[in-house]
Amino acid sequence: MTIMPLGNDPDLTLRDLRLLQAMLSLGSLTRAAAALDTTQPTLSKALARLRAHFDDPLLVRDGQAMRPTPKGAALQAPLRDLLSAADSLAAPATLPFEPRASHRRFRLLLSDVGMIRFLPALTAHLADAGPRLQLEALPLDGSHMEARLASGDADLALGAYARAPGDLRRQLLYTDGYLAVVRSDHPRRTRLPRLADFRAARHILVTASDTGHTAHAMAQQAIETAIAPDHVLLRLPSFVAAAVAAADSDGVATLPANLAEAIGPRLGLVSFRPPLAMPPIAVAQYWHERYHRDAGHRWLRQACVTLFGRNARQ
The missing domain is CATH 3.40.190.10 (Periplasmic binding protein-like II)
Structure with a gap:
């Protein structure tokens, strides 16, 4: 086994490495400070020590964000493994969790x-x-x-x-699926499960790829492929808001089935299976x-x- 020398900075600590992992992962001293419940000046001082130790900037400003240098990016995987191993070594014997006392x-x-x-x-x-x-x-x-x-x-x-x-x-x-919803007194409600009428309707389209619904991208594409662009009544990044909009308009909103069943009746919505091939939701x-x-x-x-x-x- 090869023993590596300590280098010219013997004061580099495990805490410094934890701070570095957070800064590299979050790309922001402000967000890293909030996540670790510390202060931005503390992180700035730690970053200065780390830069001196590694002889590299590690993070450089790019507009409002900070981006890792190639050296900083290369450190991320070893840091994750090292800190995970350190946590395992330092952890006490596992005690059972007692929810009533916690x-x-x-x-x-x-x-x-x-x-x-x-x-x-x-x-x-x-x-x-x-x-x-x-x-x-x-x-x-x-x-x-x-x-x-x-x-x-x-x-x-x-x-x-x-x-x-x-x-x-x-x-x-x-695994969930999709249901389309419309207000209960929608004038074409009984005909909408047919493909031609579904395509002719005005749609409330959820464009949720930037709000945590990345799995919805395939469903969004299926709907947009089936309907003409001028049949999109509204685009918005929230399924819940889409359901509310459907309750107050003639628009058709296509939602995850569990959500449609949970809030549809409260909003006066009725649901039906969309006449399109929709991907499952895992x-x-x-x-x-x-x-x-x-x-x-x-x-x-x-x-x-x-x-x-x-x-x-x-």
């Missing part, structure tokens, strides 16, 4: 659909399991999903994320390797399987 706050990354689909059942489950347990929903930003899960800023991401980073752990919960939970063996984290993941897994009572 004050833990679980944080979930969710799209607008996920907040409606998952939060009611999870909130009730946590309230019953432990009176001091808390739940916090965080808006999903797909570009920072892995960094937020790696830093502990979020525990789980729930939903259909076709572009989820490959380094994350994933567990399929269920809904899963995602988490980072660092927290895979954490007892509380395992309890939360099992709760999601119990509540939302394929064998759960929907």
